[in-house]
Amino acid sequence: MTLLDRNENDMAVVTSARTGAKKRTSHRRVDKTFYAFLLPGLVLFTLAITLPAVMGIFYSFTNSVGFGEFSFTGFINYIALFSDPSIRSAYGFTIGFALVTVAVVNAVAFLLAIGLTARIRAKVAMRAVFVLPMVVSGIVIAYAFNFLFSNSIPAAANALGFGPLESSLLANPNWAWVAIVIVTAWQAIPSTILIYIAGILAIPSDVYEAAALDGASAGRQLRSITVPLTAGYILINVIIGFKNFLNSYDIIVGLTNGGPGTSTTSIAMSIFQGFTNGDYAYQMANATIFFLIAIVIALLQLRTTRGRASL
Amino acid sequence: MNPKPPLPVPGLSRRSFLIGAGALGAGFALAGCAAPGGSASGVTEISFYVSKPEVIGYFDTLIAKFHKSQARVRVVRDSTSNMSADFVRNSPPDLGCWNYNFSVVEFVERGALSDLGDMPEAATINPDIKPLLKETADYPGRTSAIPYSLTAASVLYNKDLFTKYGVAVPTTYDDLVAACETFQKAGIAPFFNTYKDTWTIAQGLFDYTIGGMVDVPDFFKRLRAEGTKVDAASSVSFQKDFRSAMDRMVQLGSYANKNAASRGYGDGNLAFAKGEAAMYLQGPWALNEIAKTNAKMNVGTFPLPVTNDPKDLKVRVNVDLALWIPEASKKKEAARSFLSFLMQPEIQNTYNADNNAFGTTKNAPPTTNPALVGMQKYYDDAAFYLGASQIIPSEIPVANYAQSIALGSKPEPVLRQLDGDWSRLALRS
Known part of the structure; x- marks a missing residue:
């Protein structure tokens, strides 16, 4: 993505140099397709990495063994x-x-x-x-x-x-x-x-x-x-x-x-x-x-x- | 194949992330395929977990027999699931047939196993064996498991070598040391030890020396009462109560084969079967492995004497298999019918006779196995104990500590570490 961003920015700079007026609007408008590409990765990352990580941090403040009854132990x-x-x-x-x-x-x-x-x-x-x-x-x-x-x-x-x-x-x-x-x-x-x-x-x-x-x-x-x-x-x-x-x-x-x-x-x-x-x-x-x-x-x-x- | 921890490990590479993502997708797909239940035709399908590698085939034949005897319950055997993960997902097997040791403690004590106290089979259990289960793990007011098979472990000895050098089975520690001296002078390793596999030290030298000297259940009862501060100053501690047993462990270790540090369980079975050592501290599970090398070997068993009083002789036992039904099972009745089938005397007793084990019921017949008869007397008198290494919670790497001592660490700092681990565990659980 960084490569794409950079091209985008470079292009924006080039365009802005040519047509000073369009400057800000042009590089803000990103094609929605890019977000669509991001989505599957983002969903999987959230489900498989972020969520378990947050749950793990939560359980670190309990005496859980991974299942069954547990209580908070600070x-x-x-x-x-x-x-x-x-x-x-x-x-x-x-x-x-x-x-x-x-x-x-x-x-x-x-x-x-x-x-x-x-x-x-x-x-x-x-x-x-x-x-x-x-x-x-x-x-x-x-x-x-x-x-x-x-x-x-x-x-x-x-x-x-x-x-x-x-x-x-x-x-x-x-x-x-x-x-x-x-x-x-x-x-x-x-x-x-x-x-x-x-x-x-x-x-x-x-x-x-x-x-x-x-x-x-x-x-x-x-x-x-x-x-x-x-x-x-x-x-x-x-x-x-x-x-x-x-x-x-x-x-x-x-x-x-x-x-x-x-x-x-x-x-x-x-x-x-x-x-x-x-x-x-x-x-x-x-x-x-x-x-x-x-x-x-x-x-x-x-x-x-x-x-x-x-x- | 790559046992990476399934954790939110930071710095996850892109590749493993993709693999994980793929696995997750496949998981969803499979979940979609699985049919819910299967009770439409009046047949209930239950999952039966047994993972002891030596007996999986044996249980498959029992399952086939069960299917022939009735048509309402179908049993699907599972021997690969990760038990903790199954419980975490709330989808444990309907009937478990598992070693009853530290690995079940969490399931029992968090109330994840259902009460079987009302089953007629519960009343047939030998009262001497019930305390063994209770010492391992207990949920107040429940019969969380029904013991199925009891293995007794002591010293395996080469009868021919004992006869050849005129050594009688020792009943006191002094006799044992004298026997070791005799073998050593003859150029035969008195013991074959396998320090590369930590569990062999824990269940062997470590448990035997402690069990032969210390009242194990009483020790742990007093230790639990001590609370979160166990050290040299408390009335009971590993440092104090295990010290002399560990000194004997060190002394007996000096009579082991020279290359013990780099030998593993398989090496030990091979060497003992070839007559390279007079004694081998292993349980009956090793007998079949030894027979693979030397089917005609003349093996006997005797409890390791650790004191000079023959009245202290005891064998180490563990509940090798116990049956239990999780609370989360939705097919408890069907699971119970298979449990009752397995508990029929002709099936259970045959299993134990075939697998070098002792029974768990009041009417269990005595063993006829020549390698095990040396332990029958101690089984009958309930002169047995659970290995200390099996009672110490698995959070504490006691087998590794036992290995440190076997490899030459001084016992004091190791026992001090054990005390510290015990205290910290008591604090946080």
Whole structure:
């Protein structure tokens, strides 16, 4: 819609410049068909997103289990929430995990994208291979890696006499998160690579030619041309990635199911447990807090990407 | 396939929104197709929920038998619905046949299940078993469910290995430790533990050590009376009352197979069937799985001794299946007729004998299963308890906590966390 709006405005500016008198009326009158196009989406969004969200916020002030009798409990759920170490640790784990994963994913994807846009053999085939993990479902990836971490890697480490990996990484409360970062990154890197490849290919080649003529080394070209000219893409990848990793669910369920203990329980997992464990109202309060955090991130995203090389 | 939380999750991608929108549209379309009822021809159709994977086929044959015996009620079996969601939508199954544990608490205590107290079947129930239901969940003045099948769990042991190394079935904790030492010296893992699947620890080491030492119903009664402040200073708490049981759990855990941390339930069944360990802390549900690998295996059962007094020996039980009819059902009479059919002694007793379980009625015959006879005495004497992990409300991730201890966390901070969780839950519910 924004694109349409902009055209509309541009046209309005052009017309107003030509015929000064018609200025305001012309760009106010929007064809009603546009609203008709909006309607189905709006109705579905209201029914499927807005209404449940409002109901969820309502229930967060009750002791409901999702059905049957309930009573209002005011802010008790929120008070219990802020004093609950398992909720705090879920937030701590999720945010820490998202930050680390964003860094890993973007660093690896950026380097791979540079490699995949360079003059190499079988470029297209290589790109296809690197993008493959994108089409596999997260839960399938997680179960496959679960087997690797629990059986194959310990067996290999045992044969090679490498002590630290002889027991499963997933069973170690201090290091299980590393396994989750690895698997999440493996799945998330392809889509990030695609955006970086698009960004790198959009840089005009004459900039590099000029730099090469001035004697800039490959490293200098990377630092002074590639990185600054793809800054917009980096920003978008970081923000989209961070938002996705905050919602992490399927890979964690398949790998550790929140364990060992509760050391890798993410926010989304603890919210979902509200449905399966009869903790509906309490986790609705949790979801409300999470929603507020997500709004802050979304606003941040809107602010930072506006005016920049937006996609 | 993608178990994303069905929530108003912010930052929903356009794709998942479209999928959701499509699903919603399809839902409307299907709702339009569904015929209301089906009573036009004098036949009432009821939905019957049973999800225990091992017995779905068994119940299908019972349904076929029921259809042959009468023509007025048709039963449609459902084993995939999400129970909470069904209740939220006010369209629960007409007859439920489900595990009676923490998962039914909300349905019972919010009055969502109808009273079956006036049915003749309610009067046939073994009085020793009724308190088990009440401890789990109760709605005052109602018989919310009729227990159908009781499973008793204790230590599964490899009789051949016990004979080979001259080890007698231990009845005291010291004997048990001595037996473990014997097996360890012989290079055989005394226990095969599977810490990767949290439920196996909760129902095994955790519940067995607590049940063998603590008066479980009394503990929870006193704990509930404590209100919203449970900590080291209160007269009863997890920290105080579970402490010595957890120390024994840690000690017994040291006799487990070395790779316990990365083994799951399936690995455990396989390894025990292959004779890789002498003892396995699993319930009778594992017997069929073990038989798949080693049909001729000589398996016995005994209650885990946790104290040095043989009088404390008890087995862990749970009401594996109970029958109930929701208040929201519009076909209660038809559902009751199928319930009565299932409760006929020849059908119920056959079910329990076929599925390694104990009966729930006063006249239930003793088990003839060689793997279970070791527990018959404790069943007859009502020397049984509900697992603590089944009574602690599901809002508290107790199985994960048990896993922490099994993997080497000190018990004190974990039990302190349990106390805190219990207090916060009492505050908000």
